Amino acid sequence: MSKDHAPAPDTRLTPLAARLPATVPFVGPETQERQTGTPFKARLGANESGFGPSPDAIRAMRNAAKDCWMYGDPESHDLRAALAAKFDIGMEEIVVGPGIDGLLETLVRLTVTEGTPVVTSAGAYPTFNYHVTGYGGTLHTVNYTADHEDPDHLIAKAREVGARLIFIANPDNPMGTCHTAATIQHMIQTVPEGCLLVLDEAYIDLAGDGFAPPINTHDKRVIRLRTFSKAYGMAGARVGYAIGHAALISAFDRVRNHFGMSRIAQIGALAALEDTDWLAKVRAQVEQAREDLYEIAEDNGLLAIPSATNFVTIDCGADGVFAKAVLDALRDEGVFVRMPMVAPLDRCIRVTCAPPREMKLLARALPKALAAAREQVGETPS
Amino acid sequence: MSKDHAPAPDTRLTPLAARLPATVPFVGPETQERQTGTPFKARLGANESGFGPSPDAIRAMRNAAKDCWMYGDPESHDLRAALAAKFDIGMEEIVVGPGIDGLLETLVRLTVTEGTPVVTSAGAYPTFNYHVTGYGGTLHTVNYTADHEDPDHLIAKAREVGARLIFIANPDNPMGTCHTAATIQHMIQTVPEGCLLVLDEAYIDLAGDGFAPPINTHDKRVIRLRTFSKAYGMAGARVGYAIGHAALISAFDRVRNHFGMSRIAQIGALAALEDTDWLAKVRAQVEQAREDLYEIAEDNGLLAIPSATNFVTIDCGADGVFAKAVLDALRDEGVFVRMPMVAPLDRCIRVTCAPPREMKLLARALPKALAAAREQVGETPS
Structure with missing residues (x-):
């Protein structure tokens, strides 16, 4: 994802700095919220831990x-x-x-x-x-x-x-x-x-x-x-x-x-x-949330990739254009997720493990998002 | 001031990184506290604001x-x-x-x-x-x-x-x-x-x-x-x-x-x-502390350089060796200050403006530190 900037020709910059692209690795959810004018209801895109610090x-x-x-x-x-x-x-x-x-x-x-x-x-x-x-x-x-x-x-x-x-x-x-x-x-x-x-x-x-x-x-x-x-x-x-x-x-x-x-x-x-007790508790909560995400994927006929992290990457069953449409539709439902940026990984969306409230929001939003994406771009079998 | 490190010959480093000195701009007060085994009573060396945040x-x-x-x-x-x-x-x-x-x-x-x-x-x-x-x-x-x-x-x-x-x-x-x-x-x-x-x-x-x-x-x-x-x-x-x-x-x-x-x-x-009110209050407190520091310098026969900042630089009246001895003696009295590192600026110590408690500690410590420095290195007229 990129952020547009006017080019900055300036002799004071090093030649390397002058030719660097105005591309940033990630656009923050706050930027997206400012663009849409609507705060996200579930922040599941940056692999932050909604279980919180100790x-x-x-x-x-x-x-x-x-x-x-x-x-x-x-x-x-x-x-x-x-x-x-x-x-x-x-x-x-x-x-x-x-x-x-x-x-x-x-x-x-x-x-x-x-x-x-x-x-x-x-x-x-x-x-x-x-x-x-x-x-x-x-x-x-x-x-x-x-x-x-x-x-x-x-x-x-x-x-x-x-x-x-x-x-x-x-x-x-x-x-x-x-x-x-x-x-x-x-x-x-x-x-x-x-x-x-x-x-x-x-x-x-x-x-x-x-x-x-x-x-x-x-x-x-x-x-x-x-x-x-x-x-x-x-x-x-x-x-x-x-x-x-x-x-x-x-x-x-x-x-x-x-x-x-x-x-x-x-x-x-x-x-x-x-606080090692808190870490143990978070690990258990993350494991439960992974199971929730596997189940949500399955309920929607999608394949979740088994995860060793606090996120689950879900194969949306088609190509990057389709996954991007799912991601955009989730955003319209108030759910922030991200996706890999390179094919064939970009057939997936990446969803952060979070407390039950957010998992429920996702469970409710995903079927709608998939329907909207199918409506918009169709579904190309991968 | 510098921190010693073993040289790090490693072909993985860039030629520039490999030849950089192991010198750091400032050693933190915590490092000095760990070295002496005694916490500072007055932290007047880093131009931090003891008046605190808003x-x-x-x-x-x-x-x-x-x-x-x-x-x-x-x-x-x-x-x-x-x-x-x-x-x-x-x-x-x-x-x-x-x-x-x-x-x-x-x-x-x-x-x-x-x-x-x-x-x-x-x-x-x-x-x-x-x-x-x-x-x-x-x-x-x-x-x-x-x-x-x-x-x-x-x-x-x-x-x-x-x-x-x-x-x-x-x-x-x-x-x-x-x-x-x-x-x-x-x-x-x-x-x-x-x-x-x-x-x-x-x-x-x-x-x-x-x-x-x-x-x-x-x-x-x-x-x-x-x-x-x-x-x-x-x-x-x-x-x-x-x-x-x-x-x-x-x-x-x-x-x-x-x-x-x-x-x-x-x-x-x-x-x-x-919180613009707080800023105004801090400015007034800093002005008062500057006056305190001018007075402390004068009471000790030293010349304070008029300051536009939250610190006052005090000419110790001799050379860098003497000022360093004053600084070391202040440290022994539990007062952390710093000093310029290049002659002729290094005839001075640099003392941060702080609340009355710290100013009093300095007022008490400075005469002893000057005496100790004179004892140790003598006083060369500058």
């Missing part, structure tokens, strides 16, 4: 509000210490940043310059691509295989083009599929010399056991990205972290915005991390 | 905590709309970002590449220099004149080296001095072709009338940076904004982290902006 985290952030006259600790010491303890690694092997998006930007800045080859899957996380393009890198893509990212093909392509970075999300976004820990571990072990595997584990807290390979910070071939935005329900607080070899993590300190973290968010994330 | 802003942020499961609006629409109304400009002429530091990073990214000449004053804001170095730019400096940044020399140097950017803060940090609106307007009008004046107005809300030239977003020669961190007392929330020509502002949208803003911070900043 009550302890809410309390900590409420208490921290009055103290936000102070900058956050530039080292995020207490949060990093808690994370290091949780993962049994050194603090120098973790960097905290403003969400995975912000960390991806810094990582790309550290590793990609004009023409640097980078490998990802066609239709995978567009914000990663946005940053690679933004630093002048050259994207090479491989296709999904059976709605899964394809580790062997990613590795082969990286070898072929001499890639500096390979991106994979496990579990995957936007398809919700997941590889086993063994598959990912094998992928790490086959990363070509001089290449780095960017393992986005934004949704790993929701995948259950057996999908995350052991954390090994001696391994220079992989950096892992995690977040408080999904299972922890704190997307709007902006806290993510990267785990990797100390030499790579220390490079972040040479370029990052040291006073860039919200003090309220640091305090909230620490409280959220400690 | 009670309306605190209330808004407290209420927003539970909703931080939602991402912030990537367009910061409501805040930008309020700012645009305040300044009577278009929304497309304002970009909101995570503090001025974050906006400076993006601005440098858009304009500086390896070898790009950039002009600033020797001893001016180190975080700007950090970003210029981080993108491979070449810094050229001119000296302060009588503790003021020197617009004519900055312009002349920019012309001489063919600079892409000129940085000036008005009021200045770390000296607290200020130029009139007319002086800055004249500076804007003499910016060389193809060069951009980066006008950091972080402290302008505290300078009184007559120091900000009229905002003219048709002028491509200047971009202005402002913040909620200083007068508005929300440093730890991370909200700043840049005002400039729409063509330049739109370039930010091509590279910035669109979902990088804290939702809580966006809501808090909007409430803070609307």
Whole structure:
């Protein structure tokens, strides 16, 4: 999706900046609400957690509000210490940043310059691509295989083009599929010399056991990205972290915005991390909502792709034009969802797991949306 | 000040990233507290506002905590709309970002590449220099004149080296001095072709009338940076904004982290902006604290530099070694202050305006700190 801007010819910009497209990875739901003049009734498009943050985290952030006259600790010491303890690694092997998006930007800045080859899957996380393009890198893509990212093909392509970075999300976004820990571990072990595997584990807290390979910070071939935005329900607080070899993590300190973290968010994330009961409860709620979404899909004659995340990607049974019509019709019913942007993934819509009220709204809206889409574009068998 | 890191030789880094120094612009007070094992009693080093944020802003942020499961609006629409109304400009002429530091990073990214000449004053804001170095730019400096940044020399140097950017803060940090609106307007009008004046107005809300030239977003020669961190007392929330020509502002949208803003911070900043009574009250409190600091300096036989900001820079009457000894001795007394890093500015310490309790702590600690410094290094007449 894109946002139009007047071109900005300005000799003050670098040649790279001057030629970048005015394309943004995602348009926010608020923008859509302003365009239609109607607020969404169900916010199911951004994989936010409607189950909310831990009550302890809410309390900590409420208490921290009055103290936000102070900058956050530039080292995020207490949060990093808690994370290091949780993962049994050194603090120098973790960097905290403003969400995975912000960390991806810094990582790309550290590793990609004009023409640097980078490998990802066609239709995978567009914000990663946005940053690679933004630093002048050259994207090479491989296709999904059976709605899964394809580790062997990613590795082969990286070898072929001499890639500096390979991106994979496990579990995957936007398809919700997941590889086993063994598959990912094998992928790490086959990363070509001089290449780095960017393992986005934004949704790993929701995948259950057996999908995350052991954390090994001696391994220079992989950096892992995690977040408080999904299972922890704190997307709007902006806290993510990267785990990797100390030499790579220390490079972040040479370029990052040291006073860039919200003090309220640091305090909230620490409280959220400690409330393991809440995380367990959210996991159970997400599992229930996945079942609800599978059932809603089935009730409408659609195929839901089994998910290891807090969203379910639903095959609308035709092509991207049809899925887009379903998405638009859902919007007209007050339901915000998103969809993959590349064929054949774009035959699907992507729906976030949410509390029962929102799931009911979707159950009511989807049949109408499908009817409207069939009315509008017909249904091409896929 | 610097933080030591093991060097990180890693073929995965870009050549630029691999050769960047492990120097950070500022070490946080929390780091110093962890090193000494003692919390500061008075936090007067980072020009944070101990008068706090508006009670309306605190209330808004407290209420927003539970909703931080939602991402912030990537367009910061409501805040930008309020700012645009305040300044009577278009929304497309304002970009909101995570503090001025974050906006400076993006601005440098858009304009500086390896070898790009950039002009600033020797001893001016180190975080700007950090970003210029981080993108491979070449810094050229001119000296302060009588503790003021020197617009004519900055312009002349920019012309001489063919600079892409000129940085000036008005009021200045770390000296607290200020130029009139007319002086800055004249500076804007003499910016060389193809060069951009980066006008950091972080402290302008505290300078009184007559120091900000009229905002003219048709002028491509200047971009202005402002913040909620200083007068508005929300440093730890991370909200700043840049005002400039729409063509330049739109370039930010091509590279910035669109979902990088804290939702809580966006809501808090909007409430803070609307509470003009609180701002007036803080201004009066800051003025009183400046008077307190002038008096404390005088009581100790030191010269305070008249300030247009929420800090007062105090000439310790000798050289940088002596001022550093005063700073260290203040730290031992539980008082956190900072100091300029370049001679001859480094004969001073920089002390933040704060409520009476902190001013009293300083009044008690400074004579002891001066005595300790004289004991330790002697006092060289400057």
